[in-house]
Amino acid sequence: MLQEVINxxxxQQLAPQHLDVINESYMHNVAPGSESHxxxxxxxxxxxxxxLIARHRIINQILADELANHIHALAIHTYTPAExxxxxxxxxxxxxxxxxxLT
Incomplete structure (x- = not known):
């Protein structure tokens, strides 16, 4: 499952204090069960x-293969613990x- 791979x-790379990986594909015109958004x-x-741009680059590098081959859209929200x-x-x-x- 792609959601688990992202998680x-x-x-492994960031040891985050908080991480949510949310499959938002259901909000788009894709086949049921899709993992694209x-x-x-x-x-x-x-x-x-x-x-912010440096933070997003880190996430993009970590998920480079998934972005190139599986993910159509990725919303990235990055924060420090204080933020x-x-x-x-x-x-x-x-x-x-x-x-x-598609339905």
Whole structure:
């Protein structure tokens, strides 16, 4: 299962204090059971002092194979522990606005 692969890879590389890997494929015009659209929420000390683009590059590098071969869309939300302690949540993903209906 792709969701488990993402979870394992991010855990191994970043040892996050908090990690949510959410399959949001159901929100899009894809076949039932698809694993093509994901949202990751990662809280890690390794993001301290890094700009958002650098944080996202880390996630993109960790998931390079999955992005190249399996994932159509990936929403990335990265936080330091201090940032997360203030927020405790990430923004909701927007609803799908396009694509063909496969049902």
């Amino acid at each position: 394992t890879k991010v855990h 994901f949202k990751v929420i990662v809280v890690s000390d390794q993001f301290d002092g890094l700009r 997360w302690s203030e927020l405790q949540t990430a923004p909701d993903s927007p609803l799908c606005m396009g694509g063909s209906n």
